Amino acid sequence: MGEELCHEGVDSRGVIIHRHRECLELKVVDEQECLRSDMALTAFVLTHLRADLSLEKDHYVLYEMTEEAIHRGTESCRAELRHLLAKSEASATAEELHHLPLIEGRMEGGSVAELMCRMVKQGSSIKEVAVEMSRRLYDNVPL
Incomplete structure (x- = not known):
């Protein structure tokens, strides 16, 4: 798993930049509700x-x-x-x-x-x- 993240840009605000897929992954709060x-x-x-x-x-x-x-x-x-x-x-x-x-x-x-x-x-x-x-x-x- 760590190897995968070496190729991704991880932003501390919850955005992961997937350069090889040309997309962003947004982390959205889970309210646990x-x-x-x-x-x-x-x-x-x-x-x-x-x-x-x-x-x-x-x-x-x-x-x-x-x-x-x-x-x-x-x-x-x-x-x-x-x-x-x-x-x-x-x-x-x-x-x-x-x-x-x-x-x-x-x-x-x-x-x-x-x-x-x-x-x-x-x-x-x-x-x-x-x-x-x-x-x-x-x-x-x-x-």
């Missing part, structure tokens, strides 16, 4: 490969945005997320559009981690949350 949410996130990323985006390139600014999102959650970047969703909807195929409402729900209601924390703050035990997440994974039902 259910396949349906993984498909939605993948559709969201795919639409942006076709979209005309002007994105922040300054690593310091990106770091600050990431830190803010970690400390304040999706609330801190909701405007940027809504902008990305609009771009996504504009470039999505019919199949991808089918998945985007789940992404919108994450943007408005919070990430899986935020939702799980909210459940605990509302009185559920961590064990109850884990059982619920396991059931949702098995049933392929997003939180």
Whole structure:
């Protein structure tokens, strides 16, 4: 396996450049929730490969945005997320559009981690949350 990677360009942000196949492999976050949410996130990323985006390139600014999102959650970047969703909807195929409402729900209601924390703050035990997440994974039902 290591020999294969010697011929690939591995970017720490989750992009593998396959020179011999003239393609990119993108690593997309796995929310560990259910396949349906993984498909939605993948559709969201795919639409942006076709979209005309002007994105922040300054690593310091990106770091600050990431830190803010970690400390304040999706609330801190909701405007940027809504902008990305609009771009996504504009470039999505019919199949991808089918998945985007789940992404919108994450943007408005919070990430899986935020939702799980909210459940605990509302009185559920961590064990109850884990059982619920396991059931949702098995049933392929997003939180």
